[in-house]
Amino acid sequence: MRPVGLALAVVDRVAELQPIGASDLARHIALPKATVHRLLLALESYGWLERDAGPRPRWSLTVKPIGIGGRAIERKSGLRMAALSVMDSLRHETGETVHLGLLHGDKMLLIERIDGIKSVGIFLPVGTSWDLTWSSSGRAILANLSADEQREFLRTPRYRRRSETDVIPVGELMAELALVRERGFAISVGIAGANSSSIGAAIFDRHGAPFAGLSLSGAVDRLREPELMALAPLLVEAARRISMGMALQV
Amino acid sequence: MRPVGLALAVVDRVAELQPIGASDLARHIALPKATVHRLLLALESYGWLERDAGPRPRWSLTVKPIGIGGRAIERKSGLRMAALSVMDSLRHETGETVHLGLLHGDKMLLIERIDGIKSVGIFLPVGTSWDLTWSSSGRAILANLSADEQREFLRTPRYRRRSETDVIPVGELMAELALVRERGFAISVGIAGANSSSIGAAIFDRHGAPFAGLSLSGAVDRLREPELMALAPLLVEAARRISMGMALQV
DNA sequence: ACCATTGTCCCGCATTATGGGACAAATAGA
DNA sequence: TCTATTTGTCCCATAATGCGGGACAATGGT
Numbered sequence: 337m338r339p340v341g342l343a344l345a346v347v348d349r350v351a352e353l354q355p356i357g358a359s360d361l362a363r364h365i366a367l368p369k370a371t372v373h374r375l376l377l378a379l380e381s382y383g384w385l386e387r388d389a390g391p392r393p394r395w396s397l398t399v400k401p402i403g404i405g406g407r408a409i410e411r412k413s414g415l416r417m418a419a420l421s422v423m424d425s426l427r428h429e430t431g432e433t434v435h436l437g438l439l440h441g442d443k444m445l446l447i448e449r450i451d452g453i454k455s456v457g458i459f460l461p462v463g464t465s466w467d468l469t470w471s472s473s474g475r476a477i478l479a480n481l482s483a484d485e486q487r488e489f490l491r492t493p494r495y496r497r498r499s500e501t502d503v504i505p506v507g508e509l510m511a512e513l514a515l516v517r518e519r520g521f522a523i524s525v526g527i528a529g530a531n532s533s534s535i536g537a538a539i540f541d542r543h544g545a546p547f548a549g550l551s552l553s554g555a556v557d558r559l560r561e562p563e564l565m566a567l568a569p570l571l572v573e574a575a576r577r578i579s580m581g582m583a584l585q586v
Numbered sequence: 587m588r589p590v591g592l593a594l595a596v597v598d599r600v601a602e603l604q605p606i607g608a609s610d611l612a613r614h615i616a617l618p619k620a621t622v623h624r625l626l627l628a629l630e631s632y633g634w635l636e637r638d639a640g641p642r643p644r645w646s647l648t649v650k651p652i653g654i655g656g657r658a659i660e661r662k663s664g665l666r667m668a669a670l671s672v673m674d675s676l677r678h679e680t681g682e683t684v685h686l687g688l689l690h691g692d693k694m695l696l697i698e699r700i701d702g703i704k705s706v707g708i709f710l711p712v713g714t715s716w717d718l719t720w721s722s723s724g725r726a727i728l729a730n731l732s733a734d735e736q737r738e739f740l741r742t743p744r745y746r747r748r749s750e751t752d753v754i755p756v757g758e759l760m761a762e763l764a765l766v767r768e769r770g771f772a773i774s775v776g777i778a779g780a781n782s783s784s785i786g787a788a789i790f791d792r793h794g795a796p797f798a799g800l801s802l803s804g805a806v807d808r809l810r811e812p813e814l815m816a817l818a819p820l821l822v823e824a825a826r827r828i829s830m831g832m833a834l835q836v
Numbered sequence: 837a838c839c840a841t842t843g844t845c846c847c848g849c850a851t852t853a854t855g856g857g858a859c860a861a862a863t864a865g866a
Numbered sequence: 867t868c869t870a871t872t873t874g875t876c877c878c879a880t881a882a883t884g885c886g887g888g889a890c891a892a893t894g895g896t
Contacts, residue, residue: 337628338852339884340593344632351657359842368886373844378587382594391893392842397658399690402697405655406713407601408647420709428705440649447652450709451701455678459670459700462712463656588883589853609873618855623875641862642873842893852883862873 339375342367346375347384347397355394405463409447415539415548416448418581423450423550426574430567432554435534437473439547440465442489444474447548456532456555469504472522473536473549479516480538480546486513520572523564525556533559535567537575542583550575589625592617596625597634597647605644655713659697665789665798666698668831673700673800676824680817682804685784687723689797690715692739694724697798706782706805719754722772723786723799729766730788730796736763770822773814775806783809785817787825792833800825 349365350356356364362372376395379385384400387393409416415438423434433452437444443465451459468474468489478489490506516522521537536551552571559567599615600606606614612622626645629635634650637643659666665688673684683702687694693715701709718724718739728739740756766772771787786801802821809817 337589337593337624337631339587339589340625340628341632343587343590343593344634348654351654354658357842358844369843370845370886370888371884374587374884374886375590378590381587382591384594397654399658399688399695401651401658402655402713403690403693403695403715404598404601404647405652406696406711406715408604408649408651409711409713416711424705424707424709427701438649440653443653445649445653446656448709448711451677453703455674457674459674459698461656461659461666461698463652463654463659465653465656607873608875619874620855620857620876621853624853838896840893840895843891845890846888847886849885850883851885852881854879854881854883857877859876860874862871864869864871866867866869 342371343375343379346372346379347401350385350395351397351401354396355388357392357394361395402463409462415578415582419448419539419550419578420450422574422577422581423448426550426552426570427452429570430552432552432559432567435460435473435551435553437471437549437551439468439477439549442468444468444471444477444549452554454554454558456553458532469509471536471549471551472524472534473538473551475513475522475524476516476520476536476538477546477549479513479522480540519568521568523561525559525561525564531556533564535564535571537572539575539582540579548578550578592621593625593629596622596629597651600635600645601647601651604646605638607642607644611645659712665828665832669698669789669800669828670700672824672827672831673698676800676802676820677702679820680802682802682809682817685710685723685799685801685803687721687799687801689718689727689799692718694718694721694727694799702804704804704808706803708782719759721786721799721801722774722784723788723801725763725772725774726766726770726786726788727796727799729763729772730790769818771818773811773818775809775811775814781806783814785814785821787822789825789832790829798828800828 345365349361353364358373358376359369362369376385383398385395386398387395419436423436427434427450431453433456434450435446436448438447445465446460446462449460449462468478478486490509521535523535525533532553533556534551534553536549538546539548539550541547550571552567595615599611603614608623608626609619612619626635633648635645636648637645669686673686677684677700681703683706684700685696686698688697695715696710696712699710699712718728728736740759771785773785775783782803783806784801784803786799788796789798789800791797802817
């Protein structure tokens with residue numbers, strides 16, 4: 337099934353680099369130009385890719401993967417359904433924006449967002465993903481992994497970055513994670529340069545493994561540590577209710 | 587590139603029917619069991635599909651397409667970026683939920699949602715798609731297509747359904763579309779049995795062709811025709827601003 | 837005006853997908 | 867409980883198809 341693998345690799349890279357030309361793309365995935373070209377034409381004929389008109393076409397994704405991704409979320413494990421009403425209550429109780437993310441390999445994937453009453457100014461698009469340590473809910477998941485899994489993650493410096501260049505020492509991160517685990521939530525004040533703060537908690541499957549995260553986010557000048565701490569009980573309770581709802585399903 | 591086409595067909599159908607067994611799936615896409623089985627294994631190895639453990643595995647999508655779809659939206663035509671701030675203003679002015687949809691073939695695809703201050707209770711997931719006539723923004727697009735394109739759509743009864751069974755007579759729909767075009771917006775009170783009402787307007791590319799739609803939605807007991815009419819100027823102005831923003835790009 | 841780069845296509849070779857069929861295991865039915 | 871049906875998995879000979887080097891013209895940067 338080699339062509340399938342190559343085609344999917346092309347889709348993946350085009351998603352990342354679009355709009356991109358054929359030769360450039362061929363260089364990125366280290367394949368002969370002719371092969372990439374053939375794959376692009378095939379993917380176009382199946383409605384997954386499109387190119388702008390012109391002598392040097394640039395390729396982009398069509399909306400097809402969006403629809404497919406949407407359906408994937410919908411039927412996936414029932415998490416979204418189980419979480420929605422809880423998320424809505426939470427946003428009404430707190431006025432802040434609620435995010436629901438899914439653990440996906442070594443990333444956190446944003447599945448659903450319910451906007452707060454109070455404005456934040458930034459709206460993360462569903463489908464965004466980022467490193468686990470970057471978000472409060474990601475660190476809440478990290479803190480609740482088994483010791484082995486945790487060590488596995490922390491081994492690579494990639495997963496210990498606070499920003500592009502700033503790597504967190506293992507000891508410091510371990511200490512924070514221990515605290516997070518004990519409290520049941522993680523906080524971020526003014527994360528990653530953006531002017532938003534957040535507090536996150538993990539959601540567990542029926543075997544007790546963390547697989548998703550729930551977070552509350554708001555403008556950093558409104559939410560400093562004391563305010564975040566005050567929100568914690570509501571958030572933790574909401575995450576617990578979602579975990580319970582998931583456990584009841586099939 | 588036959589295997590690629592088959593693999594994508596499998597992904598598409600699995601998204602629709604998940605969780606589904608191999609034999610069942612083979613019947614749906616009219617392919618030999620052996621072929622489908624091989625494709626499933628391949629797609630699993632590339633991380634696009636997964637199966638639950640057990641003697642009769644059921645296949646589902648992984649979150650991979652979600653991430654890809656998300657990136658597709660992000661870089662796609664800049665629509666989302668151009669629309670966000672306008673959508674945010676709109677929700678603060680009106681308190682209602684704002685939806686941004688993209689015309690995709692004969693469907694409307696939900697790209698972004700900003701939740702209103704007032705509760706609706708239902709949250710359409712990004713990635714949902716539906717027939718053009720079902721949503722107010724879809725009908726706003728329909729109304730602004732060229733006469734030829736419009737005739738093309740209305741020829742098939744599929745696109746004239748108010749519900750599963752209720753088909754709108756061509757004359758009636760044409761009359762409504764003419765009115766929508768003149769006013770610049772379409773309204774739906776209590777659409778499709780759900781308890782929400784909405785008002786929608788079209789967004790145009792720089793050639794003047796409608797390619798996306800903006801809508802305001804709220805609970806039907808709060809938004810009847812008079813209230814919707816009162817919201818119209820704000821919505822139409824917002825859609826116009828997004829169209830202008832798009833025209834300035836590139 | 838030059839020249840490196842790009843998009844596109846061709847074609848002989850060899851790799852690879854194909855799908856009927858066989859089998860065991862699991863479910864549905866009685 | 868026993869039987870009939872369906873399901874998941876695998877094998878294999880045959881035919882089909884993807885492969886990628888290379889050639890060419892069009893393009894655009896300098």
